[in-house]
Structure formats: structure tokens, C-alpha cells
Amino acid sequence: MAKQVRVVVDRTSPVPLYHQLAEQLGAAIASGELQPGDPFENELTLADRLGVSRPTVRQAIRELVAQGLLLRRRGLGTTVANRRVHRRAELTSLWDDLERSGGRPRTLLLSHGLVVDAVAAAALDLPPDTELLAVERIRLSGDQPLAVLRNWLPPPLTTVGREELETRGLYAVLRARGVRPSVAHQTIGARMPTAAERRHLAMKAGEPVLTMTRSAFDPTGEPVEHGAHCYRASAYSIEVMLDERRS
16 A cells, blocks of 8 residues: 655645645655655545645656656556666765765775786776785665775775775775875776676676776876776666767
């Protein structure tokens, strides 16, 4: 049975009624009052309960569907959609983006140690025998695993400690050390996960992962970090702003 969310309609407000509904229902989803997979109150019941027209309710639901908060399926009705992490293609960390969107970021550190990795060194424009700090983490939002994050840090950042990475995002750790990435080369793709990645992310067989590799540098051109990450595609999206330049 669909849970009835308390909604207050202000007919004296200049804000359209459908938008008032969408904002309050969306807030109930964001706060966790309505959980992913929960059935959503049908149009007719919601319209009668709030004393508004059915087209008003329909438009509010359309807005929530467009935002990715509700899922409408023929024959199955409307349900609360799985939460997705929306990231812009910019120099931020997943921890920062989760905090900004009201998530509860957590980290499970899988490995932390010094290595020699010619591929990562080349991505950072360093000699192949450079000793790097290699870190592998699982990033969670609350109890939901979202990503497996692998990063390589060059000297002098090889002193970054385990506790720092377990309690903060990588870019917050870098900022605390006075290091700010300003330019990066980033590649986004998709593939099937390895057995270990599927286990870490609690994924079903046949589900793909979204991948991102990034090599970041500071304003002087010094290397900051190289990352090779994979994300649950069902809980993640990347937004890119396109700008047409005219001469």
C-alpha cells in the first residue's frame, strides 16, 4: 500500500500548485520518508485527498519522473526510483558530490601502500620507476556501495595516511595539504565488472559499471593524482555542460 505523504497546498501562493506538490513530494523522497521501490500514491487518490485537479497531480508526477525520482511502468504503477548520484564533469570528488547532494559518504579502505607502477607513473608524466602511493577504496552512501576507487599519488603526497582517507574525501585531504588540482584529463566509459568489483558493489550478474580515469595536475603542471574508478551504473550519472563557442 502506498504511503500518504503530508502535503500542504497554498492556493494564495504564486507558485503553481503542481510545483508545490512536486517540491514537497520530492523532499519526502530525498529525506528517506519514501524509499526506493516504495509504491507511490496514485493520481486519483492523491488528487481527491489534496482537493486539487487530476491534471495538477499528473503534472507534478511528470516533474518527479523527469528528475529521476519516480519510475512509471505500464501495468506496475508508479514507484520511487533508485537513488542516483548525479555528478558534473568537473574537478570534484565523489565524497564532495555526495555531501553536496545530502548523501552520507563513507569509505571502506581496501589497500594502502607504496608501489612502482609504470602505467600510473606515465599518466602522471613521471619516470616509470617513481614510487607512488596506491590506494583502493569502496565509497558508500550510507550503507549502499557506489564505487570502487583506485588512486595513485606522487611524491610528496605518498605520506597521505590511512585515517585521512577513511574519514574524508581525497580532494579534501589534498586541499588540507595546500594542493589544489586545476586541470585534468578524464575519460569516461563502461564495461562489465570483475568478480571482485561485483562483490564489492553488491551487483547482480550482467550489470555493467561506469568507468572513469583521471590524471590531475596543479596550476604549475605538477602531478596531483591518477585515478581509475568504477561505479554502479544503476546509481550514478555524469552531467556535462556543452557550450557552443562562436568566433
